[in-house]
Amino acid sequence: MAQIPNKSAQQTAQYAVPTSADVARLAGVSRATVSYVLNNTSAVRISEPTRRRVHEAAKELGYVPHAAARSLRAGHTRVVLMPTPQIPAGPLFSEFFNELQWALSRFDYTVVQYGSLGLTGEEAARAWAELRPVAVLAPGASGLGARAVDVLKRSGAKAVFTLGPQRTEGAHALLMDQRRIGNRAAEHLLERGSRHIGVVIPEEQGLEPFARPRAEGLRQTVTGHGRGATVTELPLAYDEESAARLAARWRTLGVDGVFTYNDEYAMLLMRALQDEGIAVPGETAMIGADDLVLGRLLRPRLSTVRIELPSGQKLAELVDRVVRDPGMEPGVHDVLGATAVHRESS
Amino acid sequence: MAQIPNKSAQQTAQYAVPTSADVARLAGVSRATVSYVLNNTSAVRISEPTRRRVHEAAKELGYVPHAAARSLRAGHTRVVLMPTPQIPAGPLFSEFFNELQWALSRFDYTVVQYGSLGLTGEEAARAWAELRPVAVLAPGASGLGARAVDVLKRSGAKAVFTLGPQRTEGAHALLMDQRRIGNRAAEHLLERGSRHIGVVIPEEQGLEPFARPRAEGLRQTVTGHGRGATVTELPLAYDEESAARLAARWRTLGVDGVFTYNDEYAMLLMRALQDEGIAVPGETAMIGADDLVLGRLLRPRLSTVRIELPSGQKLAELVDRVVRDPGMEPGVHDVLGATAVHRESS
Structure with a gap:
């Protein structure tokens, strides 16, 4: 179809888009090697240092192979679909x-985040399937069931993963058990001598899927401990007024240790307690979660539960393995690690 | 095509997906009204309180009309494509x-975020065009030129917007002039008596498109002020060691006011200065940017530049207007507001 080019179409493109030849040059290898490494061809043996050099060169140049060309060769798209989380992810998950x-x-x-706000289950799966993803990574909150997994597979998805607390039939599970974070916080506070343990429940919408299991894990551990240890739930909105109100009635609560959901709520509550003249950790020990930089900037320095997520590289390898072998029996991968880090607030 | 249903396909769907009837019931209006309001039909007059009730009911129920059904009716997709930013967005932009x-x-x-990492210009546009978006909102860093805009329009995009510091021919511009943030910070520090002004330049990759214009805006204002006012650039990585090194040589710098790029770098630097015995604001006035909650939790409370972005509702209305009238002359919308907020650190 002939078209009269308009003014803007006549201008010359001036973008220096990096090519695989640029990557090969920077890494000091052949273009074939770049292709083998970046397509992760297992048929050819390439040494680890060479692989690393190619990956680093590609990253430095911002080189990404062209999805369209690839999908022509491969006969299907290379789209990995991730539903957009319903709330902005915190710094830890954003980085992950x-x-x-x-x-x-x-x-x-090519990663496509799909904003299927409000859609769940099969309806969500049908919407996602329209993009013909080769793989789907669905967060737990999308309520993906076995039928939804089936919808995706019938549309051509070779790998369906769920990220969250539960397995779904037919899908590979990246289990993220948030209770573990509460377990570690409770163990730490009990070890440091607390017996009446408060647990902050953020009032912000959308945090329930994280806050509830963290509180539940804490309760499990405290109940298992026995010897009269108690749990008090402390609803808290992320603003100064809510924190000041909680601090004002703190001494009536009889709490001698608190798990603050995460480091940001810890910073909020620590300031309110200190403004109220309540000593941390003297009167109340405190532990957050996420191990953010800001925790180390507080005085006292914040104890925290460090959360370990798998490396992006490891997870990408797993996704690629399943795409190449879609008949693989769905596996369960326990991917959330948690360890208490003791500093000065507990 | 008949297919033998497998085990998982035989199970019953159990997802209670909200329908427009549910929205109508909760809002106490007819289904037609729900449709008029949510499709923003201008042909029918509906009072503001009723509109609000419908929107609130839809939000509460998590109701979103089905994109596929809509696109059949409309003859094109309802996909709004936003390239994924190359770095995790801060809390302010995440919320926006x-x-x-x-x-x-x-x-x-339906909003689709496309992870075109490393692609720019026409190559990026071709990749995006594969999804046949009806509208594209491209951040400045994607290097969209007039030809790329043309690629998108030829693929059927009715509205192409750029978000960033510059206009692109053929696209509607949502101008975000980051220099303004530096202007406001400098004006504030000069007014409060600073003459030798430091400006933090984050060393973290990916922040240059924000950090450079903020520093440039600050320099403009300080230079315009004259009377011997000076600017010192202060490279700083977001970790305690880097901050401690900067604080250790602070007094040799002769800086009496500092703009810290944002509130998070302010918290980092304030702690390092205080650990070094340098009084804020006594020896050095400090102002951040973003007006995060954490700034109000610092002692002294942090002065900051509050950044105003347009409401999502306003911007969505604009996108929809252009989609309905694609011949509209591309407009320039100045969308970034900035005001200094004085607290205790300056």
């Missing part, structure tokens, strides 16, 4: 997703 | 994007 995205792009996948 | 996404979903659009 960003790293995963880079790692998948080095395997030549 | 989340709000925009909700607002667009209430206009029946």
Whole structure:
């Protein structure tokens, strides 16, 4: 179809888009090696240092192979679909997703985040299926059931993963058991001598899927401990007024240790308690979660539960393995690690 | 094509997906009214309170009209494509994007974030065009030029917007001039008596598109002020060691006021200065940016530049207007507001 080019179409493109030849040059290898490494061809043996050099060169140049060309060769898209979380992810998960995205792009996948706000289950799956993803990574909150997994597979998805607390039939599970974070917080506070333990329940919408299991895990551990240890739930909105109100009635609560859901709520509550003249950890020990930089900037320095998520590279390898072998029996991968880090607030 | 249903396909769906009838019931209006409001039909007059009731009911129920059904009716997709930013967005922009996404979903659009890492210009546009978006909102860093805009329009995009510091021919511009933030910070520090002004330049990758213009804006204002006022650039990585090194040589710098790029770097630097015995604001006035809650939790409370972004609702209305009238002359919308907020640190 002939078209008269308009003014803007006549201008010259000036974007220096990096090519695989640029990557090969920077890494000091052949273009074939770049292709083998970035397509993760297992048929060819390439040494680990060479692989690393190619990945680093690709990252430095911002080189990503072209998805369209790839999908023509491969006969299907290279789209990995991730439903957009319903709430903005915190810094820890943002970084995790960003790293995963880079790692998948080095395997030549294109990550598409799909804003299926309000859709769940099969309806969500049908909407996602329209993009013909080769793989789907669905967070727990999307309520994906076995039928929804089936919808995706019938549309051509070779790998369906769920990220969350539960397994779904037919899907590979990346289990993230948030209770473990509460377990570690409770163990730490009990070890440091607390017996009447408060647990902050954020009032912000959308945090329930994280806050509830963290509180539940804490309760499990405290109840298991026995010897009269108690749990008090402390609803708290992320603003100064809510924190001041909680601090004002703190001494009536008889709480001698508190798990604050995460480091940001810890900072909020610590300030309110200190403004009220309540000593941390003297009167109340405190532990957060996420191990953010800001916790180390507080005085006293904040104890925290460090959360370990798998590296983006590892997860991208797993996704790629399942895409290449879609008949693989769905596996369960326990991916959330948690350890208490003792500083000065507990 | 007959297919033998497998085990999982035989199970019954158990997802209570909200329908427009549910929304109508909760809002106490007819289904037609729900449709008029959520499709933003201008042909029918509906009072503001009724509109609000319908939107609130839809939000509460998590109701989103089905994109596929809509696109059949409309003859094109309802996909609004936003390239995923190359770095995790800070809390301010995360919230802005989340709000925009909700607002667009209430206009029946589906927001798709496309992870075109490393792609720019026409190559990026070609990759995006594969999804046949009806509208594209491209951040400045994607290097979209006039030809790329043309690629998108030829693929059927009715509205192409750029978000960033510059206009692109053929696209509607949502101008976000980051220099303004530096202007406001400098004016504030000069007014409060500073003459030798430091400006933090984060060393973290990916922040240059924000950090550079903020520093540039600060320099403009300080230079314009004259009377011997000076600017010192202060590279700083977001970790305690880097902050401690900067604080250790602080007094040799002769800086009496500092703009810290944002509130998080302010918290980091304030702690390091205080640990070094340097009084804020006594020896050095300090101002951050973003007006995060954490700034109010610092002692002294942090002065900051509050950044105003347009409401998601307003922006969604604009996107929808252009989609309905694609011949509209591309406009320039100045969307970033900035005001200094004085607290105790300056």
